[in-house]
Amino acid sequence: MTYHVIVIGGSYAGMAAALQLLRARRTVLVIDAGQRRNRMAVESHGFLGQDGSDPAEIARVARSQLERYPTLTWIEGTAVAASGARDGFTVTTGDGDEHRGRRLLLALGVSDALPEVEGLAERWGRSIFHCPYCHGYELDRGDVGVIAAHPMSAHQASLLAEWGLVTLLTNGVLELDEPAETALAERGVVIERTTIGRIEGKAEVVLADGRGLEFAGLFTAPRNAPASDIAEQLGCELMDTPMGTQIRTSEAKETSIPGVFACGDAARVPHSISLAVGDGAWAGAQVHQSLVFAAAA
Structure with missing residues (x-):
């Protein structure tokens, strides 16, 4: 099948984006390698309603809520390659399986060079x-x-x-x-x-x-870079920031490649769960609208 949206990265930004799309009754594939950036932390602070919570528990509850929506498919694995163009992208996972989607949303997270x-x-x-x-x-x-x-x-x-x-x-x-x-x-x-x-x-x-x-x-203050080279494979423009390298996006969170969007730590500074969730929610809505108005056109 061809999904409406493939989300690469299932941490806070990716899940927040997926939620908007699922509530718009779109088919969504989330591919997640299970490597949250804050996986070493035992408490999360500054996230309204979750101050002091275990970040792993926040992620677990979020995923359980997404799984209530029947149009979600979740793959635990790594996206190793991506190619194609708007309305016809292909993502390959580490086991060699290929998945097709009309839009890509990169919620890749970042690596920290300590x-x-x-x-x-x-x-x-x-x-x-x-x-x-x-x-x-x-x-x-x-x-x-x-x-x-x-x-x-x-x-x-x-x-x-x-x-x-x-x-x-x-x-x-x-x-x-x-x-x-x-x-x-x-x-x-x-x-x-x-x-x-x-x-x-x-x-x-x-x-x-x-x-x-x-x-x-x-x-x-570690130097950051997207945790995957998928954006580079697709030809997305990157930009330098005082903290490292990130994916350049428009106000609508679209990258320089039409149909490819990006959100979360790999596409904005500064970084926190609150900001990642907000960025993901906005990105999900923008991806949905790109589907709606492309169809109307």
Whole structure:
């Protein structure tokens, strides 16, 4: 069969988009590899109605609600290839099966390129974070460390001064000019230039000179890129942002390739569950309208 819409990626944005389409009685195929970006986190914050909930439970309940709609097909697998044009796309999954759809919606999520610091990856999403709005409050205005990853880390440190006493660990990757140092000092940010040796315990930074700095939590700003090359395969235009690379879309969430739409972390900044859900809901409605008015034309 040919689906009205194939959604690649079944996390928060993809499911929010699928819900709009299912409620418009369209046939929807969701292909999901089960790799939510926040799968390491045990609590989600800042999402109205779900503050403090387990993000895995939010996703489980959302999927169970989608499965009540008879026009949904859900495949647990990976989309490895996509080709075609508006009204005639083909998506191939890892098992070699091909699926056809009139529209594609890319809710690919992103990969996080973390700073190469021993002990960081193991604590990512648990005591090391990227979003102060999602995790800052729980640090109870304690000491906060920011591990520099690129020039935007200075902005991150300045913002985090709202949530605690901040130390910016430049770690050999960030050079600050005098105006930047002055601005940080005005925010009460301490600058630590000694490189990081490793991270231990919950959030203890051991510096190369042997000193240990205890923090209530750590933040960093990883470089992001779409978690799949499907958009590139289709020829979708990408764009650079201060946080990395994302898929360029119109206000209607359509990419540079007609009939291919994108939403969620791979197609917008900043990132959070709330923003992903809102972006997905808008994208789903726009995909539906593209079907309606194309048919009317």
